[in-house]
Amino acid sequence: MKRILVGIKRVVDYNVRIRVKPDNTGVVTDGVKMSVNPFDEIALEEALRIKERGGAEEVVVATVGPAECQQQLRTALAMGADRALHVVADGIVEPLVAARALLKLVEREQPLLVLLGKQAIDDDNGQTGQMLAAMWNRPQATYASKLEVTDTTARVTREVDAGLETLDIDLPAVVTTDLRLNEPRYVKLPDIMKAKKKPLDTLSLAELGVEPRQQLKLVRFEAPPQRQKGIRVKDAAELVEALKKKGLL
Amino acid sequence: MSTQILIVAEHDGKTLNLSTAKCVTCARGLAEAQVTVAVFAASAAAVAEQAAKLTGVNRVLTIENPANEHALAAVLAPQVAALAAPFGLLLGPSTTFGKDLMARVAGLLDAPQLSDISAIESATRFRRPIFAGNAILTVDTTGVAKLVGTVRTASFEAAGAGGPAPIEKAAVEVALPTHTRFVSVSAAKNDRPDLQTAARVISGGRALGSADGFKILYSLADKLKAAVGASRAAVDAGYAPNEMQVGQTGKIIAPELYVAIGISGAIQHLTGIKDARTIVAINKDGEAPIFEVADIGLVGDLFQVVPEIERLIS
Numbered sequence: 369m370k371r372i373l374v375g376i377k378r379v380v381d382y383n384v385r386i387r388v389k390p391d392n393t394g395v396v397t398d399g400v401k402m403s404v405n406p407f408d409e410i411a412l413e414e415a416l417r418i419k420e421r422g423g424a425e426e427v428v429v430a431t432v433g434p435a436e437c438q439q440q441l442r443t444a445l446a447m448g449a450d451r452a453l454h455v456v457a458d459g460i461v462e463p464l465v466a467a468r469a470l471l472k473l474v475e476r477e478q479p480l481l482v483l484l485g486k487q488a489i490d491d492d493n494g495q496t497g498q499m500l501a502a503m504w505n506r507p508q509a510t511y512a513s514k515l516e517v518t519d520t521t522a523r524v525t526r527e528v529d530a531g532l533e534t535l536d537i538d539l540p541a542v543v544t545t546d547l548r549l550n551e552p553r554y555v556k557l558p559d560i561m562k563a564k565k566k567p568l569d570t571l572s573l574a575e576l577g578v579e580p581r582q583q584l585k586l587v588r589f590e591a592p593p594q595r596q597k598g599i600r601v602k603d604a605a606e607l608v609e610a611l612k613k614k615g616l617l
Numbered sequence: 618m619s620t621q622i623l624i625v626a627e628h629d630g631k632t633l634n635l636s637t638a639k640c641v642t643c644a645r646g647l648a649e650a651q652v653t654v655a656v657f658a659a660s661a662a663a664v665a666e667q668a669a670k671l672t673g674v675n676r677v678l679t680i681e682n683p684a685n686e687h688a689l690a691a692v693l694a695p696q697v698a699a700l701a702a703p704f705g706l707l708l709g710p711s712t713t714f715g716k717d718l719m720a721r722v723a724g725l726l727d728a729p730q731l732s733d734i735s736a737i738e739s740a741t742r743f744r745r746p747i748f749a750g751n752a753i754l755t756v757d758t759t760g761v762a763k764l765v766g767t768v769r770t771a772s773f774e775a776a777g778a779g780g781p782a783p784i785e786k787a788a789v790e791v792a793l794p795t796h797t798r799f800v801s802v803s804a805a806k807n808d809r810p811d812l813q814t815a816a817r818v819i820s821g822g823r824a825l826g827s828a829d830g831f832k833i834l835y836s837l838a839d840k841l842k843a844a845v846g847a848s849r850a851a852v853d854a855g856y857a858p859n860e861m862q863v864g865q866t867g868k869i870i871a872p873e874l875y876v877a878i879g880i881s882g883a884i885q886h887l888t889g890i891k892d893a894r895t896i897v898a899i900n901k902d903g904e905a906p907i908f909e910v911a912d913i914g915l916v917g918d919l920f921q922v923v924p925e926i927e928r929l930i931s
Binding site for chain 2: 380385386388395462463464467486487489490491492493494495496497498499500501502503505506507508509510511513523526527528529530531532533534535536537538541546547548583584585586587588589590591592595596597598599600601602603604605606607608610611614616617
């Protein structure tokens with residue numbers, strides 16, 4: 369079956385103002401809204417569109433994380449994914465572990481395409497997609513802003529520092545998504561009801577034969593230094609004066 | 618961890634990208650660092666010569682192969698991995714080039730990666746921003762035999778001229794994949810300074826109203842010899858191309874002067890400019906969050922203020 373695997377991550381919602389805990393051991397997550405990582409939502413939307421165009425028959429969504437991640441998997445099912453895979457893992461899941469777990473799912477599911485967001489907005493690592501592609505020994509196209517899939521290849525437009533780069537890649541492959549690839553659909557209430565009946569399988573890292581290694585110790589979280597409050601000027605002339613005084617003109 | 622550090626050079630085939638000189642400064646933050654710069658190219662001589670002249674570089678390796686003409690991560694990563702044995706730390710810049718490549722290298726080596734390193738505290742302590750810069754994380758890497766990292770270029774000065782360090786050809790015996798093929802890169806050519814390295818940057822937001830509206834910015838930028846950037850909203854609206862985007866998912870910059878025009882200042886934008894020396898904000902909404910970080914703020918109509926500034930400095 370022509371299948372797309374989409375990796376998603378549960379993160380603190382995009383709109384939440386992040387606060388560092390007073391004891392510097394993390395950021396405040398109690399009572400904070402959690403969501404599907406926005407870049408992963410774009411990845412899922414793209415997978416659904418490919419399926420709707422007839423380019424795939426099934427969209428499977430997967431995550432690696434604690435029990436609460438099921439909420440985000442249900443959201444993904446409500447968006448339109450056909451089934452979900454939850455690899456249960458507690459504590460910090462480093463990108464190498466996430467990629468290793470996804471590789472095991474790839475071996476089981478044999479997808480023609482794996483789609484993920486280019487980075488998660490919590491740890492801003494931006495590693496999992498590339499690591500998966502490396503371990504799988506398959507092509508990667510990161511930062512995709514356009515994706516055209518044929519039976520055996522894909523043409524991907526990537527947002528790079530120089531502008532837009534186009535690559536041709538053989539399938540199967542890993543593609544990570546950038547902001548302008550698409551605008552994800554809103555979930556409708558009937559779809560949320562329907563999603564409750566869709567299959568959601570739970571697996572453990574041990575079942576997959578993946579070791580839950582944590583190699584990087586998170587020592588301390590701090591709020592970033594604040595900039596000093598500046599001055600207000602009333603017009604262009606005062607602005608130019610102020611810049612001259614600072615030696616900037 | 619060995620103090621041998623490998624830096625993968627970013628370049629366009631002719632010119633070494635300034636981001637590499639910033640990686641060198643980052644690497645030099647480690648005591649007793651021995652810094653090797655690797656240049657992967659179809660023909661590497663010109664770029665290698667520039668890398669060899671950076672102060673703090675001990676050695677430059679050139680890996681020449683027609684397959685290295687375009688920097689494809691799938692092609693470069695196995696070559697970087699093949700060179701990795703003697704090195705305790707492998708660094709690339711936190712640009713789209715380095716972010717794409719280094720995590721693939723880390724995957725091949727089964728080595729953990731630190732993204733966006735903003736400071737080195739010791740051989741095993743690094744700092745990096747997370748949550749779009751809303752928190753700074755200190756990470757301890759004790760026990761890690763081989764570490765991969767990307768360097769947040771806005772956090773480091775570029776290494777100056779020195780050397781020259783010796784240049785050696787390296788032979789890499791590794792099969793290269795053909796499953797990933799370069800087709801094209803499209804970038805608007807202009808004579809303005811490069812956004813990532815410019816001393817002055819003028820950025821526009823959605824308030825510019827159209828691609829045409831950006832013309833008053835280009836005009837002022839040319840007077841100031843400034844690069845032009847844009848907010849995500851302006852890029853999404855099609856007023857400016859993607860390579861101009863500044864922010865969490867665009868470019869992270871640290872110019873001497875940053876002028877934000879018609880930009881409200883979403884946190885994702887602010888994370889891209891917080892290292893600017895002086896921030897100027899021009900916005901008609903006096904409550905806009907950009908004013909919380911601005912050194913100089915002006916509440917007014919940008920379509921009157923911007924041409925007026927240009928007239929005053931002409």
